[in-house]
Amino acid sequence: xxxxxxxxxxMRAARILLRASWRAALQxxxxxxxxxxxxxxxxxxxxxxxxxxxxxxxxxxxxxxxxIAFVFAVRLAAHACYVVPAGAILQSDFLIQQGxxxxxxxxxxxxxxxxxxSRAPLMALGDALLGFGAVAIFAPxxxxxxxMWTVLYLLIAIVGGGLVETAIQTFICAFSFVLTSTSSxxxxxxxxxxxxxxxxxxxxxxxxLLTLTFGFPMAFIAYLxxxxxxxxxxxxxxxxxxxxxxxLAGPILFILAFAVFNRMIRRYSSPGS
Amino acid sequence: xxxxxxxxxxxxxxxxxxxxxxxxxxxxxxLLGMLGMVVQVVLTIVVWRVVYSGxxxxxxxxxxxxxxxxxxxxxxxTIVMPWQFSSIPTRIRRGQIGVDxxxxxxxxxxxxxxxxxxxxxxxxxGVAGILTGLAMQGLRPPAGTVAGIAWVASTAAGVxxxxxxxxxxxxxxxxxxxxxxxxxxxxxxxAFLSGALIPLWFMPSWLRPVxxxxxxxxxxxxxxxxxxxxxxxxxxxxxxxxxxxxxxxLWLLVAVIWRRATYRVVVLGG
Numbered sequence: 001x002x003x004x005x006x007x008x009x010x011m012r013a014a015r016i017l018l019r020a021s022w023r024a025a026l027q028x029x030x031x032x033x034x035x036x037x038x039x040x041x042x043x044x045x046x047x048x049x050x051x052x053x054x055x056x057x058x059x060x061x062x063x064x065x066x067x068i069a070f071v072f073a074v075r076l077a078a079h080a081c082y083v084v085p086a087g088a089i090l091q092s093d094f095l096i097q098q099g100x101x102x103x104x105x106x107x108x109x110x111x112x113x114x115x116x117x118s119r120a121p122l123m124a125l126g127d128a129l130l131g132f133g134a135v136a137i138f139a140p141x142x143x144x145x146x147x148m149w150t151v152l153y154l155l156i157a158i159v160g161g162g163l164v165e166t167a168i169q170t171f172i173c174a175f176s177f178v179l180t181s182t183s184s185x186x187x188x189x190x191x192x193x194x195x196x197x198x199x200x201x202x203x204x205x206x207x208x209l210l211t212l213t214f215g216f217p218m219a220f221i222a223y224l225x226x227x228x229x230x231x232x233x234x235x236x237x238x239x240x241x242x243x244x245x246x247x248l249a250g251p252i253l254f255i256l257a258f259a260v261f262n263r264m265i266r267r268y269s270s271p272g273s
Numbered sequence: 274x275x276x277x278x279x280x281x282x283x284x285x286x287x288x289x290x291x292x293x294x295x296x297x298x299x300x301x302x303x304l305l306g307m308l309g310m311v312v313q314v315v316l317t318i319v320v321w322r323v324v325y326s327g328x329x330x331x332x333x334x335x336x337x338x339x340x341x342x343x344x345x346x347x348x349x350x351t352i353v354m355p356w357q358f359s360s361i362p363t364r365i366r367r368g369q370i371g372v373d374x375x376x377x378x379x380x381x382x383x384x385x386x387x388x389x390x391x392x393x394x395x396x397x398x399g400v401a402g403i404l405t406g407l408a409m410q411g412l413r414p415p416a417g418t419v420a421g422i423a424w425v426a427s428t429a430a431g432v433x434x435x436x437x438x439x440x441x442x443x444x445x446x447x448x449x450x451x452x453x454x455x456x457x458x459x460x461x462x463x464a465f466l467s468g469a470l471i472p473l474w475f476m477p478s479w480l481r482p483v484x485x486x487x488x489x490x491x492x493x494x495x496x497x498x499x500x501x502x503x504x505x506x507x508x509x510x511x512x513x514x515x516x517x518x519x520x521x522x523l524w525l526l527v528a529v530i531w532r533r534a535t536y537r538v539v540v541l542g543g
Contacts, residue, residue: 034454041461049470056331056475057324123457184305191309196316203323204316 013109017117021088025120032122039083039126039188043076046194047134061203067230069134072198074158075222076131077154079193081162082169087121089166090190092173095185102270111265112258115173144229157225157246164220165193168200170257174264189216197221202236208237220249285378285386292390301393307401310351316407317343332474341406341413342472345497348402349428350469352395353435353492354460359443360387374535381440381531388436395469416502423509427496430516434491437523438463441463444527447534468494474503488523491516 009117026032051074054065063071092115095101104114135158144150177181197218201209212221219238224246227233233243321343325336334342361384364370374380406412415421442459446452464470467489476484484490495512498504504512 028449028451030449031451031454032456035451036454038454038457038461045461045465045470047463052471052475052477053324056479057328061323123453145312177299181302184302188305188309188312192312195313196320197337199320204319208319218287221440 009108010110010113011130014113014117017109017114018120020119021117026121035122036126036129039123040130041126042123043079043127043130043194046198047072047076047130050198060264061200063200063232064143066138066141067143067226067232068198068200069138070144071200071222071226073131073134073138074154074161074226075128075193075198077135077158078131078161078221079165080124080128080131081159082165083121083124084221086116086166087124088119089118089173090186091115091118092184093181094174096268097181097271099270101268105268112170112261132225142226142230150229153225153247154229157222157229158249160250161221161225163254164217166238167250167253167257168193168217170254170261174257174261177264177268192216193218193221197223199223200227200232206237209238213238217249220246220259285306285382286394286419288378288383288386289390289393292392293394295391303397306351306395310398311405314344314347314402315409317347318406318409318411320420323451334474334503337411337413338503339472340411342497342501342514344402344406344411345500346472346493348399348406348467349493350464351402352392352399353432354464354469355391355395357411359439360384361440361443362446362456365446366450368404375501381527384440384443385436386504388439392432413501415500416505419509420499420502420505423513424496424500425497426513427509427516430520431492433520434516434523437520437527438488441523441527441530444530444534447537463489463492466490467492468497487521491519496499500543 050068054060054068060068061067095104095115095118100118101111104111107114135154139154140146169186172182172185172189175185189260201212201219201223209219213224224233224238224243226241227235228240228246233240236243318340321340322336325331325339328336331339359381361370364373369462370380373383373481376383403412415424438459442455443452445455464489468486469492473481473484473490495504495516499509499512
C-alpha cells in the first residue's frame with residue numbers, strides 16, 4: 001500500500017511540474033511557433049535526404065522506396081514518443097553545471113521526474129507532427145496487409161522504439177553525475193539514431209547489424225519491428241522470434257537504464273562542493 | 274621576443290582564444306566528438322557504397338566521387354557549422370551585451386573572432402573524419418593543381434559566408450530573446466540547401482535553379498565541386514566571383530541588422 005502512495009505522490013508531482021514547465025514555455029508565443037518549426041526542420045531534413053536519395057537510386061539494400069520511407073516514418077514517430085515526455089533529459093549537463101540538480105535533491109519528488117520535466121520540450125511537438133504525419137502517409141503505401149493486429153503491433157512498436165531512445169539517453173544521463181559533461185556522448189547517440197536508424201540495417205553487414213542490435217540497440221527502434229510487418233524478418237541474422245518481440249525491448253531497456261540512473265545518483269557530488 | 278600584432282587584432286585576440294579554449298577545456302567531450310565523427314564517417318561511407326551498388330554513374334557522378342564528397346562534407350560541416358555558432362544570444366540573455374558594446378573592439382569583430390576560435394577548436398574533430406575516410410580508402414585528391422588552389426580560395430569564401438549568415442541569424446536575439454527555433458530551422462535548412470547532407474548534383478532538377486539563387490551552396494557545395502573538378506575552367510572564376518558577391522551582400526545585410534539592433538538595446542541600470 002505504501003508503494004501505491006508513493007506512485008500517487010509522484011504522479012501528482014509530475015502533473016504540477018509538467019504544468020509549470022509548459023506554462024513557462026507557452027509565455028513566448030513567437031518562440032512557440034518557431035521552435036515547433038525547428039523540430040520539423042531538424043527531422044524533416046533527414047526525410048528530405050532519404051527522399052532525394054531514393055528518387056535518384058530507386059532502392060537501398062534491396063528495399064523499395066515505400067518500405068524505407070515507412071521505416072523512416074516509424075523512427076520519427078518513435079523519436080516523438082521519446083522527446084515529448086522525456087526530451088528534457090538532454091539538459092542534464094546544464095542542470096548539474098548550474099547547480100539546479102542540488103535543488104532537485106532537496107525536493108520531495110523523484111529526481112528523474114524533475115529532470116525530464118525541467119523544461120517543456122516544445123520542439124518535440126514539431127517532431128510529433130512530422131513523425132505521426134509521416135506514419136499516416138507512408139503506412140498505407142508500405143507492403144503490409146493491415147489488420148487490427150498489425151495496427152496494434154505498430155503502435156506498440158512505436159511506443160517501444162520511443163522507450164529504447166529514452167533508455168539510451170537515460171543511460172548516458174546517469175554518467176553525467178560523475179563526468180559533469182556528457183553532451184558529446186548525448187549528441188553522438190542522438191546523431192547516430194537520427195541519421196542511420198531509418199535504414200534497413202542489413203546494409204551495415206552482419207557484424208554491423210549485431211552491434212546495432214546488442215551493442216548500441218538502435219535496431220529495436222524501427223528496423224526490427226518493421227521487418228516483421230513487411231515480412232522481411234527472415235532476411236537478417238537476427239532470429240525471427242527476437243524481431244517479433246522487439247517492441248518489448250523498449251520497456252526492458254528503460255527499466256535497466258532507470259536502475260543505472262538511480263544507482264549513479266548516489267555518486268553525485270555537487271560541482272559547487 | 275614576442276611578435277606584436279597590430280592593435281585591431283590584439284583587441285580581438287582574447288575572443289579568438291576564448292572560442293577555441295572553450296572547446297579544448299572539455300577534453301573528454303572533444304575526444305567523444307572525435308569518436309562520434311569516426312562512427313559517423315564509417316556509417317556514411319557504408320550507406321553511400323550500398324546506395325551505389327548495382328549503379329554506374331548517377332547524375333554523372335561516380336561512386337568514388339560521391340563517397341569522397343560525403344566524407345569531406347561531413348568533416349567540414351562539423352568544423353564550420355557547430356551547434357553553438359555565435360556568442361551573441363548568450364551575451365544578450367546574460368545582459369553582458371551592454372558591456373561588450375562599449376569595448377574598444379566592435380561587437381561584430383568580437384563575435385566573429387570567437388566563432389573563428391570555436392572553428393579552430395573543432396579542427397581535431399574534422400581531422401578525425403578525414404583520417405577515417407583515408408583509412409577506409411574513400412578520399413580522393415583535388416582534380417588538379419588549379420582545382421586545389423581554387424578550392425582553398427573557395428573554402429575561405431565559404432567559411433566567411435557561414436560566419437556572416439550565422440551572425441545575421443544570431444542577431445535576431447536582439448528582437449526575440451529565445452532564438453532556438455530560428456537557429457535550428459536555419460542550421461538544418463542550410464545543412465540541406467548547402468549540400469552538406471547531400472550533394473546538390475542529386476537534387477531534383479526543379480530545385481537546382483532555386484538553390485543557385487540562394488547563398489547556401491557557396492558554403493559547402495561550391496568548394497567541394499571545385500575540389501572534384503565538376504566545376505572547372507571558367508566555371509571556377511564565375512563561382513568564386515558569385516561567392517565574393519554573396520559576401521558583399523551578406524556583409525551589407527549584417528551591417529543593416531546591426532544598425533537597427535543597436536537601437537534595441539536597453540541596459541538595465543544604465
